[in-house]
Amino acid sequence: MSLLVPRFVTTAERPTPELLARAAHIAERCGLPLRRRNGSMRRTAGAAACYVVGKQREALWSPTASIFVHEGMTLARAADGLDHPLVRAVAPQGRASRIADGTLGLAQDALHLAMALDAEVLAAELSPVVFSLCEEGLPRLAHDSPVAEAAARITPRLGDSATVFAGEPDDSFDAVLVSPMFTQPDRAPVGYEAFRGAAVHEPLGEATVAEALRIAPRLVIKARAGEPVPPSLEGRRRQVLRGRALEYWVVEREGA
Numbered sequence: 001m002s003l004l005v006p007r008f009v010t011t012a013e014r015p016t017p018e019l020l021a022r023a024a025h026i027a028e029r030c031g032l033p034l035r036r037r038n039g040s041m042r043r044t045a046g047a048a049a050c051y052v053v054g055k056q057r058e059a060l061w062s063p064t065a066s067i068f069v070h071e072g073m074t075l076a077r078a079a080d081g082l083d084h085p086l087v088r089a090v091a092p093q094g095r096a097s098r099i100a101d102g103t104l105g106l107a108q109d110a111l112h113l114a115m116a117l118d119a120e121v122l123a124a125e126l127s128p129v130v131f132s133l134c135e136e137g138l139p140r141l142a143h144d145s146p147v148a149e150a151a152a153r154i155t156p157r158l159g160d161s162a163t164v165f166a167g168e169p170d171d172s173f174d175a176v177l178v179s180p181m182f183t184q185p186d187r188a189p190v191g192y193e194a195f196r197g198a199a200v201h202e203p204l205g206e207a208t209v210a211e212a213l214r215i216a217p218r219l220v221i222k223a224r225a226g227e228p229v230p231p232s233l234e235g236r237r238r239q240v241l242r243g244r245a246l247e248y249w250v251v252e253r254e255g256a
């Protein structure tokens, strides 16, 4: 699968001054040009991917999909309660009130954990494009959606997970989740190319592992079955919980 990197930022048709100001802010943050909207998105963007500041929501547009933050499968996943393997990995005793998420993405895991555990979630996202989607999308969901309370409990931060975690006190979280981009993109859903083009593809780094195990006694890594173990986890004892398609690797702080 090819990467469809976002090329510019644009707005809805006939933008208000507020919409234009928000688009200019995102363009600067992402280091992308701001392009005037020219009729339909097809006409404005052609085959390119771009960030659209719309009137109802913001999206990462490409010819195959419009990607934005939404409730997704949160209600269905949270209906499994404490039995869901992600929840069991993060909170084996069924309790966790403070969780850190080092790879926010489109906030699907953060919403799930916030809802299933009634937890506050501090979440880092390194891609300014993906962060901007969450910066707009989470308050929108918190204002009016079936996952409003969960969305309101998520605090997104723009930055590298290791740096964001470094600003937190020792033992201030019950668990940390990281869900790096999968190394084999071939099984990604249709329309996912633009997300892959905007996301940061880096294996889990040693600094993130060290900071995670300083701020929490447990680190959970979401991986696909067969995913290679990154060098940052080599030599660390790992417990593996298997879901239907995914695995959750649990690394505990030594002596925890």
Ligand SMILES: C[S@@+](CC[C@H](N)C(=O)[O-])C[C@H]1O[C@@H](n2cnc3c(N)ncnc32)[C@H](O)[C@@H]1O
Residues within 6 Å of the ligand: 102, 103, 104, 105, 106, 107, 108, 109, 110, 124, 125, 126, 127, 130, 159, 160, 161, 162, 179, 180, 181, 182, 198, 199, 200, 201, 202
């Ligand atoms: C597979 S996605 C996460 C999906 C997310 N768990 C969800 O439920 O939507 C990985 C995300 O982590 C981000 N990322 C990668 N490395 C990062 C880092 N070092 N710090 C913060 N975010 C990072 C990527 O840009 C991408 O958005």
